[in-house]
Amino acid sequence: xxxxxxxxxxxxxxxxxxxxxxxxxxxxxxxxxxxxxxxxxxxxxxxxxxxxxxxxxxxxxxxxxxxxxxxxxxxxxxxxxxxxxxxxxxxxxxxxxxxxxxxxxxxxxxxxxxxxxxxxxxxxxxxxxxxxxxxxxxxxxxxxxxxxxxxxxxxxxxxxxxxxxxxxxxxxxxxxxxxxxxxxxxxxxxxxxxxxxxxxxxxxxxxxxxxxxxxxxxxxxxxxxxxxxxxxxxxxxxxxxxxxxxxxxxxxxxxxxxxxxxxxxxxxxxxxxxxxxxxxxxxxxxxxxxxxxxxxxxxxxxxxxxxxxxxxxxxxxxxxxxx
Numbered sequence: 484x485x486x487x488x489x490x491x492x493x494x495x496x497x498x499x500x501x502x503x504x505x506x507x508x509x510x511x512x513x514x515x516x517x518x519x520x521x522x523x524x525x526x527x528x529x530x531x532x533x534x535x536x537x538x539x540x541x542x543x544x545x546x547x548x549x550x551x552x553x554x555x556x557x558x559x560x561x562x563x564x565x566x567x568x569x570x571x572x573x574x575x576x577x578x579x580x581x582x583x584x585x586x587x588x589x590x591x592x593x594x595x596x597x598x599x600x601x602x603x604x605x606x607x608x609x610x611x612x613x614x615x616x617x618x619x620x621x622x623x624x625x626x627x628x629x630x631x632x633x634x635x636x637x638x639x640x641x642x643x644x645x646x647x648x649x650x651x652x653x654x655x656x657x658x659x660x661x662x663x664x665x666x667x668x669x670x671x672x673x674x675x676x677x678x679x680x681x682x683x684x685x686x687x688x689x690x691x692x693x694x695x696x697x698x699x700x701x702x703x704x705x706x707x708x709x710x711x712x713x714x715x716x717x718x719x720x721x722x723x724x725x726x727x728x729x730x731x732x733x734x735x736x737x738x739x740x741x742x743x744x745x746x747x748x749x750x751x752x753x754x755x756x757x758x759x760x761x762x763x764x765x766x767x768x769x770x771x772x773x774x775x776x777x778x779x780x781x782x783x784x785x786x787x788x789x790x791x792x793x794x795x796x797x798x799x800x801x802x803x804x805x806x
Contacts, residue, residue: 500549500550500680500681501673501676501677502550502551502676502681503583503584503676504553504555504581505555505584505585505672505676506557506581506584506585507519507555507557507586507588508557508578508586508587508588508612509587509589510590510608510612512590513588513589514660517659519556521660522545522552522554522668542554542555542556542689544683544688546681549673550673551681552669552672553682576615579619579621580619582621583622583676584621584622584672584675584676585621585623585624586623586626587616587623587626587645587649589609589627589628589645590628591630591632592629592633594627594641595633595641598640599637603644605645609648613645613649617650622652623651624653624655624671624675625651625653625654626655626668627655627656627657628658628659629660630656630657631658631661642654652675653671653674655668655671696771696774697737698718698720698721700771700774701763703767703770705717705752707766708759708762709751709752713748716744716745716791717748718742718797719741720739720742720800721738722740723737732778733777733778734779735771736780736782737779737781739781739782740783740784741760741785741786742785742787742788742791743785743786743788744787744791744792745789748787749786749787752785760783760785764781
């Protein structure tokens with residue numbers, strides 16, 4: 484990689500290296516975290532079939548010969564009722580002020596259904612997202628995601644409707660799951676990011692700490708294995724991240740609290756005879772070892788902090804200090 488040196492991209496001659504921040508924004512389950520992981524070629528953001536999995540802005544770094552794109556995954560924008568959910572939406576919208584390019588992901592499994600039923604393609608929530616994006620004044624790339632499961636003829640009316648609502652720099656049909664369309668997205672990012680030197684070393688792929696990654700991976704397993712309100716009433720606090728034997732024995736010891744709002748939720752997380760907690764720990768440890776490239780000793784404790792999603796103290800613990 485040569486910052487400021489002449490290079491040749493797929494778009495043709497490109498004499499300037501490009502660097503900038505890119506927001507991935509959209510409704511819950513649009514595929515933002517899946518796309519982030521695909522662009523990075525590594526797992527950074529947790530994913531789940533349940534909506535509202537992502538709580539924080541998570542930045543990953545894609546670097547190639549022509550550009551460095553700092554990718555900011557955001558919580559899904561939705562009708563929020565709890566203080567936690569309101570804070571998540573405020574965090575997502577505020578990200579638009581801090582980036583150079585906005586990628587708006589549309590879930591084609593939802594939008595194509597509206598086309599088939601001859602309904603308005605964009606509903607009131609989509610219109611509000613479009614208004615927030617337009618107010619930012621940033622270049623916008625609309626990503627029609629999940630084309631691996633939606634017939635292409637249904638994609639075109641969606642793109643047309645979005646184009647009439649919002650001035651677009653580009654529209655990209657894409658599958659974040661398979662990677663189909665990702666090269667086209669990278670081409671558009673290169674075209675619209677500002678010129679500038681790389682901000683991070685080319686082998687650096689995330690702005691979050693390993694401690695944060697550990698907490699998120701544990702939380703992902705809770706989303707996968709539990710139901711109803713339990714995943715949404717849970718946060719993970721890594722209380723000890725012991726690297727003392729990482730060099731000598733390639734061993735990392737992690738001690739984490741799984742915090743819930745009520746005693747009944749604690750019982751569900753622990754499970755009969757501790758079986759559920761054991762499953763969460765086993766799956767999390769496997770992912771952690773792959774992500775951190777070392778053996779991991781993981782110990783989980785379950786605690787109750789009554790109604791933490793409704794208190795400022797609880798929200799501060801999950802990163803919503805100033806929202």
